[in-house]
Amino acid sequence: MTWEKRAVLPLRICLVVLFGVLLVFQTLSLPGQFRYQAEQHPEDADARWVLTGIAVFLVLCVQVVVVATWKLLSLVSADRIFTPDALRWVDVILGAIGAAWLVVLAMFLWVGFHADDPGAPMLLLLVLVSGTVLGLLMVVMRALLRQATTLRTDMDAVI
Template sequence: MISEKWAVRALRVFLVVLFGVLVVFQTLSLPGGIAYHTQQNPHDAPLRWPLTAIAVFLVLCVQVVLVATWQLLTLVKKDRIFTTASLKWVDAIVWAIGAAWLVFVGMLLFVGFNADDPGMPMLLFLVTVGITVLGLLMVVMRALLRQATTLRSDMEAVI
């Protein structure tokens, strides 16, 4: 079985790689791809900047989750994960997921009322449900972390 030490190291490596790839997407790929699409489809030209802003914002939400995860890993390494310091990073994850959820709900409503084909609304619905599950899972995990933090501080007070 992989030890916690190796898992934390490997996760940190992949967090850095993922963050780097997201920066490339955020600054080059997504704006360039959206610009190309609007050049090829002039009827979509008014959507270029709103779509670019939405795409960059959603990538920013993922980056917030990655930074918060890095900070939580630091607390794990220092054996301080069950302290109040960890709660603010979990809250950052919950807020980032909540912001992304709001954007996807808005896109689902906009596309759902304007689409001719059910494919894109169904895809947006699937992603929205997935983000909902992830957000609710994080709320439950935050409650468990809060309980564990309280129990640990109570145990330290007794000892």
């Protein structure tokens, strides 16, 4: 058994745990946190629903990445990773990262123009740059997967 195949089960366990934690955050923790902030600071209560919606959407983007990663692991287990199906799931991951990146960019711009201290804009800039790196890395990984898929298809045709 190869190391790649040995890593599939622990990674799946981690993905299930991660998805569960994200679900708790999405349904309980984040809405509760914004409700509490609205109660403590009634002057900012109008932002509660916007912030809850943004937070839930960003968590949803991470959940989409988790599900797509699960599907890619299924292709690895079936030795079908070098197929067009894998490229579609990588495209799903890229779409989720892109959607989250756009939302974080909008938050960065809004906070940047309205902030009175640099803390929040700098934190959002860190998230934005990290998301950019992750997205570009996935673009490179997709290109590598596409090349490997083409080579595998060519080899299967020869054999």
